[in-house]
Amino acid sequence: MADTSFHSHHLPARRRLSPAAPRPAGLAATISAVAIALALLVAPNPASADVSLLNVSYDPTREFYKDVNAAFAKEWKAKTGEIVTVKASHGGSGAQARAVIDGLQADVVTLALAGDIDAIAAKSGKIAKDWQSRLPNHASPYTSTIVLLVRKGNPKGIKDWDDLVKPGVSVITPNPKTSGGARWNYLAAWAYASAVSGGDEAKIREFLVKLFKNVPVLDTGARGATTTFAQRGLGDVLIAWENEAYLVKDEFGADQFDIVAPSLSILAEPPVAVVDGNVDAHGTRKQAEAYLQFLYSDEGQKLAAKHHYRPTNPQVVDKALIDAFPKLKLVTIDADFGGWAKAQPTHFGDGGTFDQIYKPGQ
Amino acid sequence: MADDALIPDLHLPEPRRLPPPRSPAAPTVVSEGPLARAAIMTVAFLFLALFLVLPLITIFAEAFSKGVGAFFNTFSDSDALAAVKTTFLVTAIAVPANIVFGIAAAWAVTKFQFPLKSVLLTLIDLPFSVSPVVAGLVYIILFGAQSSLGPWLAAHGIQIIFALPGMVLVTIFVSVPFVARELIPLMQEQGTAEEEAALTLGASGFTIFRRVTLPNIKWGLLYGVLLCNARAMGEFGAVSVVSGKIRGETATMPLQIDIYYNEYASVAAFSIAVLLALSALLTLAIKAVLEWRFANELAAGRRH
Numbered sequence: 001m002a003d004t005s006f007h008s009h010h011l012p013a014r015r016r017l018s019p020a021a022p023r024p025a026g027l028a029a030t031i032s033a034v035a036i037a038l039a040l041l042v043a044p045n046p047a048s049a050d051v052s053l054l055n056v057s058y059d060p061t062r063e064f065y066k067d068v069n070a071a072f073a074k075e076w077k078a079k080t081g082e083i084v085t086v087k088a089s090h091g092g093s094g095a096q097a098r099a100v101i102d103g104l105q106a107d108v109v110t111l112a113l114a115g116d117i118d119a120i121a122a123k124s125g126k127i128a129k130d131w132q133s134r135l136p137n138h139a140s141p142y143t144s145t146i147v148l149l150v151r152k153g154n155p156k157g158i159k160d161w162d163d164l165v166k167p168g169v170s171v172i173t174p175n176p177k178t179s180g181g182a183r184w185n186y187l188a189a190w191a192y193a194s195a196v197s198g199g200d201e202a203k204i205r206e207f208l209v210k211l212f213k214n215v216p217v218l219d220t221g222a223r224g225a226t227t228t229f230a231q232r233g234l235g236d237v238l239i240a241w242e243n244e245a246y247l248v249k250d251e252f253g254a255d256q257f258d259i260v261a262p263s264l265s266i267l268a269e270p271p272v273a274v275v276d277g278n279v280d281a282h283g284t285r286k287q288a289e290a291y292l293q294f295l296y297s298d299e300g301q302k303l304a305a306k307h308h309y310r311p312t313n314p315q316v317v318d319k320a321l322i323d324a325f326p327k328l329k330l331v332t333i334d335a336d337f338g339g340w341a342k343a344q345p346t347h348f349g350d351g352g353t354f355d356q357i358y359k360p361g362q
Numbered sequence: 363m364a365d366d367a368l369i370p371d372l373h374l375p376e377p378r379r380l381p382p383p384r385s386p387a388a389p390t391v392v393s394e395g396p397l398a399r400a401a402i403m404t405v406a407f408l409f410l411a412l413f414l415v416l417p418l419i420t421i422f423a424e425a426f427s428k429g430v431g432a433f434f435n436t437f438s439d440s441d442a443l444a445a446v447k448t449t450f451l452v453t454a455i456a457v458p459a460n461i462v463f464g465i466a467a468a469w470a471v472t473k474f475q476f477p478l479k480s481v482l483l484t485l486i487d488l489p490f491s492v493s494p495v496v497a498g499l500v501y502i503i504l505f506g507a508q509s510s511l512g513p514w515l516a517a518h519g520i521q522i523i524f525a526l527p528g529m530v531l532v533t534i535f536v537s538v539p540f541v542a543r544e545l546i547p548l549m550q551e552q553g554t555a556e557e558e559a560a561l562t563l564g565a566s567g568f569t570i571f572r573r574v575t576l577p578n579i580k581w582g583l584l585y586g587v588l589l590c591n592a593r594a595m596g597e598f599g600a601v602s603v604v605s606g607k608i609r610g611e612t613a614t615m616p617l618q619i620d621i622y623y624n625e626y627a628s629v630a631a632f633s634i635a636v637l638l639a640l641s642a643l644l645t646l647a648i649k650a651v652l653e654w655r656f657a658n659e660l661a662a663g664r665r666h
Binding site: 088099104251281 | 524
């Protein structure tokens with residue numbers, strides 16, 4: 001019943017397994033299978049005869065970069081005549097950074113936060129230390145923020161961060177150790193607690209302890225947490241990227257979920273960088289730089305807005321899309337947390353504030 | 363000729379599967395009453411239905427939930443086709459490698475006496491006890507950019523981790539035991555008498571292997587290859603660690619299922635799951651045929 005492509009692929013394996021095949025033929029089939037496999041390995045793939053770029057990105061950008069990759073390839077073809085294929089890899093931001101450090105051949109990285117790109121620069125030396133000043137707006141072509149996603153009609157009456165610490169409210173957020181989005185979530189909650197307590201750190205910690213007592217499960221990435229909340233139906237509220245919250249409404253129908261904008265949140269700047277060591281080895285610097293520039297172009301900004309990222313150049317985008325974003329009071333990582341270089345070890349390093357406040361199973 | 367032993371009709375009934383012989387005392391030997399027996403059997407069947415059949419049906423139901431067209435539409439996506447291709451490519455390299463290793467290991471263990479034999483036997487079983495994630499990480503530590511080999515590999519343009527070679531390596535690792543484990547008991551039982559006879563008749567080493575040993579072990583070998591193949595195609599954990607998840611390039615079918623599922627493309631995810639399930643059912647069917655037709659020759663292999 002399987003389609004023909006399956007059969008044609010499966011045939012060598014089945015012939016080898018077929019009980020009717022006499023042994024010498026089986027041996028010959030085995031040897032030729034190995035030979036074919038090796039030949040395929042050595043022969044250049046005709047589809048990538050032109051140029052191929054690898055974009056290593058974080059979890060919720062899958063749909064966005066699918067559109068971007070197609071649009072960029074089209075523009076590059078029109079401009080230079082060259083066919084460029086952009087390949088994508090998605091996962092938790094921290095895990096993706098780790099893979100690049102271990103040798104994943106990314107031409108560009110588009111991750112959830114600057115700290116992860118800093119880690120690549122520091123541990124592999126493949127990205128120049130000044131990467132964040134090489135592109136406009138801290139190398140973030142689009143920004144986002146953290147919002148609350150609740151079930152339709154908001155049955156638990158969740159309006160702001162302080163509703164998340166109430167008893168009986170179940171909160172879904174991923175693990176800040178592995179997920180970039182979760183780190184923004186954590187800092188947004190911290191910023192709120194800091195604002196209402198006038199910066200009293202004991203009170204902030206107390207708030208976060210209560211909040212994480214309401215978290216039944218920590219997924220490794222933002223997309224995993226979304227699936228837990230939307231598909232598996234766990235929890236009353238999902239702390240999510242704004243774009244991810246909109247995506248859930250698009251995917252599952254606007255009649256199932258409501259987005260709640262808290263009184264205060266954080267400006268999330270997902271940055272992008274060319275991986276110098278890799279593009280120089282691949283000879284793809286020109287294309288990789290053009291790809292990142294494309295994100296800042298009018299078309300790139302429009303695509304970002306379409307996928308509910310906040311464009312850094314909103315004038316070029318349809319005003320209705322911009323007005324649809326909730327107006328939020330936003331703190332920033334640099335002004336309020338001393339940048340990622342400080343926030344990362346303080347809050348998410350070994351023994352940081354997250355380790356202190358989060359005690360699973362209590 | 364050793365092949366004479368293959369005449370299947372002589373070995374049709376499979377004694378191990380049959381219920382205990384019905385002697386006159388049988389009804390009293392089973393202390394449970396008919397009600398209790400029915401209850402136990404019901405539990406067994408319910409358990410299987412709940413944990414095996416239901417999920418299998420769910421896979422098919424999900425894959426065809428939007429119609430047959432949507433199911434086939436999945437395979438017009440180049441990422442899905444690439445995942446199928448990658449899976450078969452990885453399997454087509456890993457399984458033959460394990461056949462060669464499995465025969466060599468079984469041969470060494472059963473035909474020769476040498477020191478550290480028990481160490482070799484234990485090592486063959488290692489992949490059964492090591493978590494696949496650890497297996498994947500080990501290869502990153504060995505061949506990754508931060509390893510001591512890393513700079514040399516990079517200087518020579520050799521990419522092992524986050525590319526096909528790494529995926530093949532971890533697949534070989536997790537599927538190493540199947541062929542060897544199947545052959546060792548079988549060859550142990552057969553002993554070396556026939557080979558020795560062939561030797562006295564002047565046969566060369568390779569002739570002995572081809573004409574005596576291979577015919578004796580072929581069904582056991584096939585059985586091991588089948589299990590090895592199933593494991594190689596279905597491996598998720600270890601491959602996921604070293605794949606880099608580049609869609610259309612280093613995603614195997616299990617990884618592509620995960621990718622699709624996380625993109626809310628559940629029909630696509632389950633369509634690929636159907637392919638994997640079908641190949642599993644095929645494996646099961648061939649396995650059943652082998653067990654039924656060649657029970658005797660496989661018996662030794664199944665006793666561990």
